[in-house]
Amino acid sequence: MVIDVRKCNAEGKYTGTLDFEFEGDESLIDIPFVTFASPVHAVLDYEIYEDNSVEVKGELSFTLKGACSRCLKETEQRILYEAEAFFVPRGAKAEEEDYTYRNGIVDLDEFLRDTVLFALPSALFCAEGCSAPEYNEE
Numbered sequence: 001m002v003i004d005v006r007k008c009n010a011e012g013k014y015t016g017t018l019d020f021e022f023e024g025d026e027s028l029i030d031i032p033f034v035t036f037a038s039p040v041h042a043v044l045d046y047e048i049y050e051d052n053s054v055e056v057k058g059e060l061s062f063t064l065k066g067a068c069s070r071c072l073k074e075t076e077q078r079i080l081y082e083a084e085a086f087f088v089p090r091g092a093k094a095e096e097e098d099y100t101y102r103n104g105i106v107d108l109d110e111f112l113r114d115t116v117l118f119a120l121p122s123a124l125f126c127a128e129g130c131s132a133p134e135y136n137e138e
């Protein structure tokens with residue numbers, strides 16, 4: 001998924017919403033016997049500023065399915081994750097956490113991959129109670 005900054009500027013469309021799905025990368029999941037049950041759904045608002053930096057923020061959601069990390073029962077969990085990022089033209093002043101882009105095209109792939117990685121839990125549980133005995137210990 002890309003944002004064509006030059007085209008948006010030419011058309012005077014400085015804000016917009018992207019609503020799309022993409023396949024999650026299974027290799028990002030670090031929980032045994034767990035996979036994506038659905039494509040990742042992204043709803044992202046973007047705004048292009050005068051200096052051509054682009055702010056992107058919104059929400060990613062997806063469902064994980066597989067074995068409960070504690071009792072191995074088949075389970076599913078819906079994950080919602082809010083994310084935002086700044087994309088700055090290459091060569092312009094950027095903060096360390098900013099992404100850069102070039103040739104007037106913001107490519108969201110790296111941001112989407114990073115966001116899925118941050119959104120992924122370290123374990124999957126069939127119910128809150130299933131994790132309680134182990135995880136509530138002092």
Ligand SMILES: [Zn+2]
Nearest residue numbers: 068071126130
């Ligand atoms: Zn369980």
